[in-house]
Amino acid sequence: MGRKKIEIELVDNKKARNVTFSKRRSGLFKKASDLSILCNARVGIVGFTPGGKPFAFGSPTFEAVTNVYLHGEEGESSRKNVKPSRNQNINKLNKELSDLTEELEEVDKGKASMVPTDLDLEELLKVKTSLKDLHGNIEAASSLLLLAKNPVHIIDLD
Amino acid sequence: MGRKKIEIELVDNKKARNVTFSKRRSGLFKKASDLSILCNARVGIVGFTPGGKPFAFGSPTFEAVTNVYLHGEEGESSRKNVKPSRNQNINKLNKELSDLTEELEEVDKGKASMVPTDLDLEELLKVKTSLKDLHGNIEAASSLLLLAKNPVHIIDLD
DNA sequence: CTCACTATCTATAACAA
DNA sequence: TTTGTTATAGATAGTGA
Numbered sequence: 057m058g059r060k061k062i063e064i065e066l067v068d069n070k071k072a073r074n075v076t077f078s079k080r081r082s083g084l085f086k087k088a089s090d091l092s093i094l095c096n097a098r099v100g101i102v103g104f105t106p107g108g109k110p111f112a113f114g115s116p117t118f119e120a121v122t123n124v125y126l127h128g129e130e131g132e133s134s135r136k137n138v139k140p141s142r143n144q145n146i147n148k149l150n151k152e153l154s155d156l157t158e159e160l161e162e163v164d165k166g167k168a169s170m171v172p173t174d175l176d177l178e179e180l181l182k183v184k185t186s187l188k189d190l191h192g193n194i195e196a197a198s199s200l201l202l203l204a205k206n207p208v209h210i211i212d213l214d
Numbered sequence: 215m216g217r218k219k220i221e222i223e224l225v226d227n228k229k230a231r232n233v234t235f236s237k238r239r240s241g242l243f244k245k246a247s248d249l250s251i252l253c254n255a256r257v258g259i260v261g262f263t264p265g266g267k268p269f270a271f272g273s274p275t276f277e278a279v280t281n282v283y284l285h286g287e288e289g290e291s292s293r294k295n296v297k298p299s300r301n302q303n304i305n306k307l308n309k310e311l312s313d314l315t316e317e318l319e320e321v322d323k324g325k326a327s328m329v330p331t332d333l334d335l336e337e338l339l340k341v342k343t344s345l346k347d348l349h350g351n352i353e354a355a356s357s358l359l360l361l362a363k364n365p366v367h368i369i370d371l372d
Numbered sequence: 373c374t375c376a377c378t379a380t381c382t383a384t385a386a387c388a389a
Numbered sequence: 390t391t392t393g394t395t396a397t398a399g400a401t402a403g404t405g406a
Binding site for chain 1: 222232234238239241245246248249250253254255257258259260261262263264
């Protein structure tokens with residue numbers, strides 16, 4: 057699939073590895089998206105980058121996947137029981153995060169109208185980036201939790 | 215990628231759709247596996263077939279994905295013995311998150327009524343520190359929540 | 373990181389069993 | 390539904406900004 061055939065084994069060069077990861081992750085997401093659209097299926101992907109950062113993807117949306125675990129869906133054989141208390145914990149975490157995001161945005165706006173210095177804006181950007189990571193963290197955690205509570209079929213390659 | 219180009223839209227013929235799903239899901243799993251091996255990443259996939267059946271795949275294993283939340287990296291040791299007291303821990307962590315959010319709100323309010331001075335940086339540092347703490351708490355909460363789960367059963371599909 | 377380029381390799385659409 | 394074949398469409402390795 058490239059200029060040269062490669063073996064499926066750890067890419068030793070760290071920089072090349074990251075580039076490969078970036079490209080292939082995008083490709084994986086597209087494949088998941090295509091599969092979902094072509095076949096009216098739901099696909100969720102979660103994982104960790106080589107650097108340990110969590111990432112998640114959902115098609116049509118991540119919620120569309122997790123919601124089936126949470127509430128089941130019409131026309132489908134019942135998806136078992138899920139304890140509401142635990143779901144609320146997850147929802148609460150997500151809400152806290154949403155609230156935090158709003159707060160930060162307001163802080164940002166406030167600063168913008170307060171003769172901000174360049175340094176301030178930089179700091180805010182960093183903070184916002186951290187927030188974004190947090191969201192990814194929660195999303196991945198939520199999905200994994202939902203999964204874990206509902207045993208599913210695992211398929212092995214090979 | 216086939217004899218003919220197709221649009222990415224629902225395959226109307228149901229039989230063809232299922233064949234497509236079956237093949238593309240395999241392809242997706244392989245892509246996930248390759249990505250995981252090539253880049254030393256962890257990838258988990260979950261979803262529902264057109265027929266509503268759940269499916270999942272993990273590389274290197276599904277547990278390897280979830281374990282990052284448990285132990286940060288390798289190790290799948292003591293996840294079997296879950297203590298009932300965990301709920302208390304979860305609630306406690308959730309409360310801490312709420313408190314942190316309140317703190318941030320106060321920081322925000324403080325800013326709003328404050329004349330922009332060099333104190334801005336101080337406030338920003340507070341926010342950043344709070345965020346860092348939040349991050350840690352969320353990860354801890356996630357881990358505890360994960361601990362509360364049932365083991366993912368590895369069984370053959372269908 | 374991300375984007376562009378493009379020669380090659382890979383996945384798969386259409387068929388068939 | 391699953392598997393195999395084959396012609397093509399699509400993904401990407403290597404490289405450079």
